Amino acid sequence: MEQVITCINCPVGCRMTVHLSDAGEFLSVTGNTCPRGARYARQECTMPERMITAVIPVEGSACPLSVKTATPVPKKMIRDVMAALSSVRVSLPVSAGDVILHDVLGTGSDIIATRNLP
Numbered sequence: 001m002e003q004v005i006t007c008i009n010c011p012v013g014c015r016m017t018v019h020l021s022d023a024g025e026f027l028s029v030t031g032n033t034c035p036r037g038a039r040y041a042r043q044e045c046t047m048p049e050r051m052i053t054a055v056i057p058v059e060g061s062a063c064p065l066s067v068k069t070a071t072p073v074p075k076k077m078i079r080d081v082m083a084a085l086s087s088v089r090v091s092l093p094v095s096a097g098d099v100i101l102h103d104v105l106g107t108g109s110d111i112i113a114t115r116n117l118p
């Protein structure tokens with residue numbers, strides 16, 4: 001079984017063909033220009049992950065706070081993470097890098113602020 005994917009690790013955007021067993025196990029990849037593409041292909045076909053970015057309201061401020069996951073989280077949890085973020089409220093001041101939500105949904109990834117709001 002083959003799957004064609006595009007590497008998103010850099011602007012080159014190599015199109016890669018991933019070879020999978022009938023059980024869906026990663027076998028090999030072609031079309032990648034560098035080892036990062038091979039790592040991405042294996043990850044994408046076994047347990048895809050994504051960084052999540054969002055904005056959340058700040059009490060007493062008309063300016064929302066931009067946040068992101070500190071590390072990639074399982075792609076299948078994006079909706080759940082966004083739902084968890086929808087109920088988060090923060091108070092001023094906030095500094096870039098502050099942990100807004102620790103270990104979101106047990107993913108092992110914190111939600112962190114990406115900007116200062118004094």
Ligand code: SF4
Nearest residue numbers: 007010013014034037
């Ligand atoms: S395989 Fe390497 S060169 Fe190609 S898009 Fe991925 S990171 Fe960039």
